[in-house]
Amino acid sequence: MIDVEAAARRFVADVWNGGREESAYELVAAGCPGLGGTGPVATLAWHRDRRAAFPDLRYKIVDLVAAGDRVAVRWRAAGTQAGQFGPVPPTGRVASYSGATFLRFDPDGRIADVWSVNELFQTLQQLGVEMLPPVTGPGA
Numbered sequence: 245m246i247d248v249e250a251a252a253r254r255f256v257a258d259v260w261n262g263g264r265e266e267s268a269y270e271l272v273a274a275g276c277p278g279l280g281g282t283g284p285v286a287t288l289a290w291h292r293d294r295r296a297a298f299p300d301l302r303y304k305i306v307d308l309v310a311a312g313d314r315v316a317v318r319w320r321a322a323g324t325q326a327g328q329f330g331p332v333p334p335t336g337r338v339a340s341y342s343g344a345t346f347l348r349f350d351p352d353g354r355i356a357d358v359w360s361v362n363e364l365f366q367t368l369q370q371l372g373v374e375m376l377p378p379v380t381g382p383g384a
Contacts, residue, residue, distance in 0.1 A: 246353035249310035252317055255347070255355065259291060260303045273354035287358075298323030298339070306342070315347045321362075325371055332371050339370040 251271060258267035268284040268291075278286025295301060301323030309316045322340040325332070343362030350356040368375065 246349060248313060248315050248347070248349050248353075249308060251349065251353060251355075252308060252310065252315040252347055253305065256303055256305055256317065256319070259287065263291070263295060271355055273350050273352070273356045276355050276357060278358070297325055297327040297329035297334075299326050300324050313349045313351075315349070317345045317347070319343055319345065329371065332368065332373055335371050337371050339367045341367045341370075 254267065255271050258264040259271065265284075265288055268288050272284040272287050274283040276283055276287070279290050280286055281289065301321060303319050303321045305317055306320050307316075307318040320340070320342050322338060324338050325335045327334055341363040343360055345358060345360040347355050348357040365375070
């Protein structure tokens with residue numbers, strides 16, 4: 245039986261924080277869905293993009309629960325925006341935010357599914373993005 249807790253901790257340490265691309269190929273299954281694709285390639289593309297925007301971005305595991313083939317990771321991240329982040333040009337500001345990531349492992353011990361939520365709205369506010377609700381109703 246695989247140690248899913250150790251694998252999840254390695255995923256955060258090696259891939260999220262360490263940028264160790266070889267670890268993504270060891271830890272992520274080929275069919276694992278990601279933004280714009282599947283498998284380690286999609287995982288690495290997302291993390292490269294995030295590191296381009298926040299080169300010093302670091303994740304800290306706040307809480308981790310493992311059961312069977314699943315792991316829930318509550319994390320906190322912080323980094324300085326030195327590159328483009330979506331439509332937001334570099335600001336030089338530090339953003340700190342929290343989130344949770346849920347992992348499901350396949351029988352070979354690779355991550356078969358990832359689902360994450362985070363405080364994107366808070367991150368954008370910290371970068372100085374002003375968000376106004378749409379104008380609706382008469383005279384809009």
